[in-house]
Amino acid sequence: MFFKFILKKYIYYFLAIFYFGTPKNSKGSILCYHRVSNYKNNNFDPNLTLTTSINNFRKQILKIKSKYKIVSLDEFIHHINSNSDEYLVVITFDDGYSDNYEALLPVINELQIPITIFVTTSFLSAEPFIWWYELWSYVKKNNQIVFDGEQIKIKNKRQKINFFNYISDKIINNKNTININNLLKDIKKKEECKLSKSISLKVDQLKLLNQNPYISIGSHSVTHPNLSVLNNLALKEELIQSKKKLEQIIEDKIKNFAFPFGTKNEITESVFIETKKNGYQCSVTTLNQVIKKNANLFSLPRIGIDNSFNDKNILGVFSKFNYKLKNIYNYINS
Numbered sequence: 001m002f003f004k005f006i007l008k009k010y011i012y013y014f015l016a017i018f019y020f021g022t023p024k025n026s027k028g029s030i031l032c033y034h035r036v037s038n039y040k041n042n043n044f045d046p047n048l049t050l051t052t053s054i055n056n057f058r059k060q061i062l063k064i065k066s067k068y069k070i071v072s073l074d075e076f077i078h079h080i081n082s083n084s085d086e087y088l089v090v091i092t093f094d095d096g097y098s099d100n101y102e103a104l105l106p107v108i109n110e111l112q113i114p115i116t117i118f119v120t121t122s123f124l125s126a127e128p129f130i131w132w133y134e135l136w137s138y139v140k141k142n143n144q145i146v147f148d149g150e151q152i153k154i155k156n157k158r159q160k161i162n163f164f165n166y167i168s169d170k171i172i173n174n175k176n177t178i179n180i181n182n183l184l185k186d187i188k189k190k191e192e193c194k195l196s197k198s199i200s201l202k203v204d205q206l207k208l209l210n211q212n213p214y215i216s217i218g219s220h221s222v223t224h225p226n227l228s229v230l231n232n233l234a235l236k237e238e239l240i241q242s243k244k245k246l247e248q249i250i251e252d253k254i255k256n257f258a259f260p261f262g263t264k265n266e267i268t269e270s271v272f273i274e275t276k277k278n279g280y281q282c283s284v285t286t287l288n289q290v291i292k293k294n295a296n297l298f299s300l301p302r303i304g305i306d307n308s309f310n311d312k313n314i315l316g317v318f319s320k321f322n323y324k325l326k327n328i329y330n331y332i333n334s
C-alpha cells in the first residue's frame with residue numbers, strides 16, 4: 001500500500017512536468033476531496049490519506065486556478081450540455097467531516113471558489129459511526145481479535161493493516177454479514193463512537209456551511225453503504241431519506257448525489273436509474289474517466305485527491321495521460 005502510494009505520487013509529478021494538455025473533447029474534471037485539516041498524526045493510519053493539510057489545499061487550488069476556471073457543480077452541468085470547449089474544474093468533498101466547517105470554510109472564503117459537500121446524514125446524528133475510523137481505532141488498540149470464531153493475532157503494523165483491509169473489504173462488499181455486524185456492534189460498544197463524534201459534521205455547522213454563498217450541499221446517502229448490494233427498497237431509502245433529512249436542515253433543495261465509495265464495484269445501472277427517479281439532477285462516481293459533451297449526468301466521473309497530491313503534481317490529474325494510464329490500470333484490474 002505504501003509502495004503504491006509513493007508510486008502514485010511520482011507518476012503525478014511526472015505527468016505534471018510533461019503535461020501535454022487535457023484530453024480531447026473533454027469538458028473538464030470533478031475532483032473529490034474528503035478532509036482539510038492540520039491534524040498531525042505520526043503513527044501510521046490508513047485513513048490519513050483522506051486528509052489534506054490546509055496549506056497544501058490552498059496551494060493546490062491556487063495552482064489549479066492559475067490554469068483553469070473553478071465552477072460550481074450546477075454551473076458545470078450546464079457546461080456539459082453547452083457548446084463551450086473551455087476546460088472547467090469542480091471541487092467536491094465527501095462524507096461530511098467537522099473540519100469542512102472548522103478548517104475548510106475559512107480557506108474557501110479566502111480563495112472564493114465554489115465547492116459542493118456531499119453529506120452522509122447518519123454522520124450528523126447523535127450517535128455517528130464512521131466505521132473506517134472506528135475500525136482502525138479498535139485495531140490499533142488490540143493485539144488479538146476474535147472474528148468468525150477465530151482468534152486473529154494483530155500484533156504488528158503489517159498484521160493490523162492486513163486485518164483492517166480484510167474487514168473493510170467485507171464491509172464494503174457485504175460479505176460475512178453476521179460476523180461483521182457482531183464485530184461492528186462490539187466496536188460500537190467499546191469505542192462509544194467517540195472518534196466519530198469528534199470528527200463528524202454537526203447540524204449547526206452544516207446550516208452555517210450552507211449559508212455560505214460558495215458552498216452547496218449534496219447527499220452522500222444515509223449510512224454510506226455499497227448501494228449495489230442493497231435491495232430496491234433499501235436503495236430507495238438511502239436516496240430519499242438522506243435528501244429529505246438534508247432538505248429539512250438546510251431548508252433548501254438537494255439536487256446532487258455522490259455514490260458512497262463510487263467505484264465500478266459499488267454502482268450499477270439500476271443505482272443510476274433509481275437516483276434519477278428519486279428527484280436528483282445529477283450523481284457523481286469516483287471512476288476516473290473523461291467527461292465529454294452531453295455526458296450521462298447520473299454517472300459523472302470524479303478524480304479522487306488524497307494526501308499524496310500537492311501543488312507540484314496536482315496538474316498531472318488533468319493530463320490526458322492520466323486518463324490513459326487509468327484506462328490501462330482498469331483494464332489490468334478487470
Ligand SMILES: [Zn+2]
Binds near residue numbers: 094
Ligand atoms: Zn464517502
